[in-house]
Amino acid sequence: MIYLDNAASTKIHEDVLETMLPYLKEQYGNPSSIHRYGRLSHKAIEKARKQIASLINAEPSEILITSGGTESNNTALRGIAMKNPSSRIITSSIEHDAILEPCKKLSQNGFDIDYLPVDSFGMVDILELKNHISEKTRLVSIMFGNNEVGTIQQISEIAKICNEKNILFHTDAVQAVGKIPIDVKELGVDLLSISSHKLYGPKGVGALFIKNGISIDPVILGGGQENGLRSGTENVANIVGFGKACEIAKTHLDENLSNMKKLRDYMIKRVLDEIPQVTLNGHSESRLPNNIHFTFLGVNGEDLIIKLDEFGIAASTGSACSVNTQKASHVLEAMGFSLEQITGSLRLTIGIFNNEDEINETVEVLKRVVEELRSVSPFKEKYSFGLN
Numbered sequence: 214m215i216y217l218d219n220a221a222s223t224k225i226h227e228d229v230l231e232t233m234l235p236y237l238k239e240q241y242g243n244p245s246s247i248h249r250y251g252r253l254s255h256k257a258i259e260k261a262r263k264q265i266a267s268l269i270n271a272e273p274s275e276i277l278i279t280s281g282g283t284e285s286n287n288t289a290l291r292g293i294a295m296k297n298p299s300s301r302i303i304t305s306s307i308e309h310d311a312i313l314e315p316c317k318k319l320s321q322n323g324f325d326i327d328y329l330p331v332d333s334f335g336m337v338d339i340l341e342l343k344n345h346i347s348e349k350t351r352l353v354s355i356m357f358g359n360n361e362v363g364t365i366q367q368i369s370e371i372a373k374i375c376n377e378k379n380i381l382f383h384t385d386a387v388q389a390v391g392k393i394p395i396d397v398k399e400l401g402v403d404l405l406s407i408s409s410h411k412l413y414g415p416k417g418v419g420a421l422f423i424k425n426g427i428s429i430d431p432v433i434l435g436g437g438q439e440n441g442l443r444s445g446t447e448n449v450a451n452i453v454g455f456g457k458a459c460e461i462a463k464t465h466l467d468e469n470l471s472n473m474k475k476l477r478d479y480m481i482k483r484v485l486d487e488i489p490q491v492t493l494n495g496h497s498e499s500r501l502p503n504n505i506h507f508t509f510l511g512v513n514g515e516d517l518i519i520k521l522d523e524f525g526i527a528a529s530t531g532s533a534c535s536v537n538t539q540k541a542s543h544v545l546e547a548m549g550f551s552l553e554q555i556t557g558s559l560r561l562t563i564g565i566f567n568n569e570d571e572i573n574e575t576v577e578v579l580k581r582v583v584e585e586l587r588s589v590s591p592f593k594e595k596y597s598f599g600l601n
Contacts, residue, residue: 219411365496369400375403
């Protein structure tokens with residue numbers, strides 16, 4: 214199996230799994246208990262918190278551990294909104310559903326939500342952002358790198374604007390953390406979301422960076438864990454694994470970044486050179502190092518995924534989190550794509566365990582599969598597929 218769906222989830226790193234096992238077997242105490250078992254679990258969580266913080270150059274006290282990126286995003290939006298009733302929130306039209314859905318709910322509860330448009334590369338217009346800011350604006354939330362087309366936004370520039378206007382800035386960095394260098398102090402962001410299973414850690418755990426001095430309302434109430442911001446008994450093994458994954462990501466960041474980018478660019482070149490009527494979507498330069506997003510004209514993306522799977526290659530059309538809704542990609546719609554272009558889209562996302570042989574095999578399979586699907590395409594004559 215060739216796995217090229219690393220934006221959806223990554224393989225857990227063997228060193229991460231090994232680090233987790235003791236907390237599934239011997240060290241099973243509740244971190245809130247004061248006996249030795251509890252103290253050992255509590256100590257393990259605080260070590261993981263330091264590892265998570267170190268990856269993004271934050272303070273351990275600024276790390277709120279959550280169940281993943283979705284909870285982190287919800288906590289950021291709803292936690293700030295509840296502190297600022299009747300305020301205005303600015304976000305973009307290409308955010309993950311974990312931003313768009315809580316925004317929809319907040320809108321129903323009296324909050325004003327502004328959705329910024331994007332250009333054909335999926336980039337937010339900085340001037341549009343400035344024009345949307347009003348006296349009521351309290352929070353701006355713009356994703357770091359898009360989960361579908363991989364475009365990286367001008368985060369430091371957006372943060373600078375927000376800081377000058379005394380507006381809080383949150384970024385969903387789930388797809389970016391662990392792949393590219395991120396320093397929250399240099400960027401100037403106030404809140405930042407992370408997910409463990411996007412960087413070779415376990416599923417079901419993540420974090421929200423909350424800059425010291427920022428106050429938010431807790432979303433989950435109960436026993437007062439996580440300084441009262443997220444109640445509930447902590448998932449110690451997963452948190453420990455998450456911390457280890459962050460440590461590994463930091464140690465090998467430059468090496469992994471270089472390798473993924475090299476494979477990404479190699480695959481893009483081969484596909485564009487060897488398969489006709491294909492376009493690369495997203496920004497060509499300001500792009501996540503592992504993201505490739507194509508449109509194959511005249512091909513149905515879901516058919517393409519099924520055929521690739523028959524050859525042992527895992528890919529996707531877009532966000533795995535909303536695949537069951539069977540709706541057209543709101544990201545590609547916002548970028549001005551036609552339904553035909555959206556239908557023919559394919560996302561391939563590279564991971565640290567992929568190699569050049571896998572990329573070569575995938576390209577060869579793609580060539581055969583695309584040709585086969587185009588031979589029976591209803592658009593065959595429109596695009597002259599197979600016609601001389």
